[in-house]
Amino acid sequence: RKEVEQDPGPFNVPEGATVAFNCTYSNSASQSFFWYRQDCRKEPKLLMSVYSSGNEDGRFTAQLNRASQYISLLIRDSKLSDSATYLCVVNFQSSYKLIFGSGTRLLVRP
């Protein structure tokens, strides 16, 4: 089983739609959680950190479910510019390193 698993997609949605991605992680000792965004042929960029209580940044909402070991990202009112790959990133308590999921591709159509 992969340490961090994501549905690769693509999710193909119309502008204005609400779309949600889930990501599951295998290590219950994980401490830090992030969502990164990666545009085609570009570097990953931090979208938002994920806190235990959940957090929101404009149209983006992230949730953490420790009991079920998953994190989610909800995007409301999708824009064409949201088309990208979204990477789920987890840190394990005993490790220095961040573990990156393979990403979920989102395509927003006009």
Add this chain to the structure above:
Amino acid sequence: NAGVTQTPKFQVLKTGQSMTLQCAQDMNHNSMYWYRQDPGMGLRLIYYSASEGTTDKGEVPNGYNVSRLNKREFSLRLESAAPSQTSVYFCASSNRDRDEQFFGPGTRLTVL
């Protein structure tokens, strides 16, 4: 602030050639990382440096060496390039281990 910079942006090598990928950050971060990204594989950690003067192997270190030249710079060397090392290489930095990481623009390497 330039953030994290990498050179070169593109490189084509022949099997057996060597090269060094350069990375620098101007955010005064302590930790620096080298990843490779292959289609469908996600980002895989090659080496990391928690602080100046220290380096450690990541998930896929074979065929690579690194040098943490000072706090700002972290280089990745391929001593004898192989076609399996064709990939996109990203350098990243963070203030501390486990913090969010900031990435450079990447180096696209092709080994023929």
